[in-house]
Amino acid sequence: MISFLVCLALLIGGYFVYGNLVNNIFNPDDRETPAVRINDGVDYVVMPQWKLFLIQLLNIAGLGPIFGAMQGALWGPVVFLWITFGTIFAGGVHDFFSGMMSERNDGASISEVCGIYLGGLMQNVMRVFSVVLLVMVGTVFAVGPAGLIVTLFSNGGAQGLVVNKEIWLWIILAYYFIATFISIDKIIGKIYPIFGICLIIMALGVAFGIFTKPEYVIPEIWSNFRNMHPSGTPVWSFMFITVACGAISGFHATQSPLMARCMKSEKQGHFVFYGAMVCEGIIALIWAAAGCSLYEVTGGLNTGLAEIMKNGQSAAIYDVCQKTMGGVGIALAMLGVIACPITSGDTAFRSARLTLADWFKVDQKNWKNRLLLCVPLLGIGAIVGHMDYSIVWRYFSWTNQTLAMIVLWTASMYLYKAKKNYWLTAVPATFMSAVSMTYFFCAKECLNLGTAVAYPVGIVLAVVFLGIFIRATKKQTA
Numbered sequence: 374m375i376s377f378l379v380c381l382a383l384l385i386g387g388y389f390v391y392g393n394l395v396n397n398i399f400n401p402d403d404r405e406t407p408a409v410r411i412n413d414g415v416d417y418v419v420m421p422q423w424k425l426f427l428i429q430l431l432n433i434a435g436l437g438p439i440f441g442a443m444q445g446a447l448w449g450p451v452v453f454l455w456i457t458f459g460t461i462f463a464g465g466v467h468d469f470f471s472g473m474m475s476e477r478n479d480g481a482s483i484s485e486v487c488g489i490y491l492g493g494l495m496q497n498v499m500r501v502f503s504v505v506l507l508v509m510v511g512t513v514f515a516v517g518p519a520g521l522i523v524t525l526f527s528n529g530g531a532q533g534l535v536v537n538k539e540i541w542l543w544i545i546l547a548y549y550f551i552a553t554f555i556s557i558d559k560i561i562g563k564i565y566p567i568f569g570i571c572l573i574i575m576a577l578g579v580a581f582g583i584f585t586k587p588e589y590v591i592p593e594i595w596s597n598f599r600n601m602h603p604s605g606t607p608v609w610s611f612m613f614i615t616v617a618c619g620a621i622s623g624f625h626a627t628q629s630p631l632m633a634r635c636m637k638s639e640k641q642g643h644f645v646f647y648g649a650m651v652c653e654g655i656i657a658l659i660w661a662a663a664g665c666s667l668y669e670v671t672g673g674l675n676t677g678l679a680e681i682m683k684n685g686q687s688a689a690i691y692d693v694c695q696k697t698m699g700g701v702g703i704a705l706a707m708l709g710v711i712a713c714p715i716t717s718g719d720t721a722f723r724s725a726r727l728t729l730a731d732w733f734k735v736d737q738k739n740w741k742n743r744l745l746l747c748v749p750l751l752g753i754g755a756i757v758g759h760m761d762y763s764i765v766w767r768y769f770s771w772t773n774q775t776l777a778m779i780v781l782w783t784a785s786m787y788l789y790k791a792k793k794n795y796w797l798t799a800v801p802a803t804f805m806s807a808v809s810m811t812y813f814f815c816a817k818e819c820l821n822l823g824t825a826v827a828y829p830v831g832i833v834l835a836v837v838f839l840g841i842f843i844r845a846t847k848k849q850t851a
Contacts, residue, residue: 427569435717437618446664449601459620460654514718582697619657623776
């Protein structure tokens with residue numbers, strides 16, 4: 374288990390060393406924050422730092438660092454490297470700057486922030502990207518729990534309305550409406566910290582179970598430095614897209630402004646934004662380790678993990694918790710796979726409301742204006758909720774990482790204009806451009822042109838994007 378422990382130590386050390394470097398380059402100060410200056414009692418509300426951290430963690434996490442990491446484990450322990458270095462050098466940086474750039478611009482949604490630094494065209498692209506992504510996330514995180522609740526009641530022998538998936542979907546969407554509509558401190562500020570703690574306890578319980586049961590051994594990276602995916606799916610760039618929230622996720626950039634509107638001081642940003650991402654990386658590392666160590670390997674391929682994952686997200690998470698923690702684990706698993714996605718879904722719709730409000734300049738202090746946006750958003754969510762779940766999720770994955778790429782380029786321009794070290798974000802932006810473009814040309818749900826075309830085209834386009842950025846900086850200088 375040496376490689377697992379080394380990666381864990383690197384993640385913790387990354388928060389204190391690289392996280393501090395990122396924080397010092399941004400240089401937070403004592404200026405009055407939007408939460409204090411604009412305080413409207415709805416979206417701009419001052420909350421304590423510990424709540425901000427736990428809410429941010431739950432907002433960005435959900436089932437992302439759990440199921441995404443387990444899917445990533447299909448490639449073997451090589452996924453530990455992406456989770457570790459992706460979190461430190463890409464995900465943490467992305468989350469920190471998405472939150473702090475919003476903080477410096479009155480808590481603006483990420484699409485508006487992108488417009489400020491990359492221009493009107495990119496602003497409109499991001500507006501559309503953000504709203505589509507957020508509706509997909511909110512919908513996916515309503516359909517999944519609804520199905521699980523029905524399964525639980527069915528297994529218990531129940532009949533009638535409680536085993537009707539359609540009814541549970543509408544109940545969850547009704548909750549989304551309430552959470553999206555009312556003040557952020559009424560529901561989100563009160564119950565999210567509790568669920569955030571549960572998410573951490575669940576991950577620690579899985580880690581404890583792996584370490585204390587001799588039949589489970591986490592494989593070493595150097596002994597398994599190869600592609601162990603049973604289907605032979607390439608590591609590049611499929612693994613980087615699949616792990617998503619466990620290393621870097623554009624969805625996080627849509628959530629960070631929620632907490633940027635609730636911070637009392639800019640100096641809380643390191644802990645709230647970078648810290649929450651590192652915590653999510655640790656959770657992802659633990660779940661990836663579970664995927665690599667609990668299931669049978671046949672002919673050097675993770676066949677056992679692939680088999681359990683055929684039964685769906687919920688079944689895989691349930692199985693891991695049962696194997697590592699027994700009865701307590703099952704209870705935590707049920708809480709996790711029901712509560713965590715729902716709590717990410719409602720903040721997704723809340724972020725969509727705020728994105729539209731910033732887009733069309735609709736004041737959200739007035740309850741009628743909030744209603745004007747909430748009703749059509751949840752209506753669209755209900756329509757999308759009846760589409761094929763797997764199709765929605767596949768398109769979410771690529772859209773998610775493409776948004777992360779754009780946010781990193783935005784942060785690079787911000788740093789350039791501030792006369793600071795923009796390579797801090799330009800390097801991961803170039804890397805994520807290669808990941809996103811390669812996947813777009815290669816994946817079946819996109820252009821499906823095969824690796825022979827996708828690999829060189831993806832890398833060339835990433836270099837082109839870097840060239841465009843450098844040219845833009847020279848224009849700014851001129």
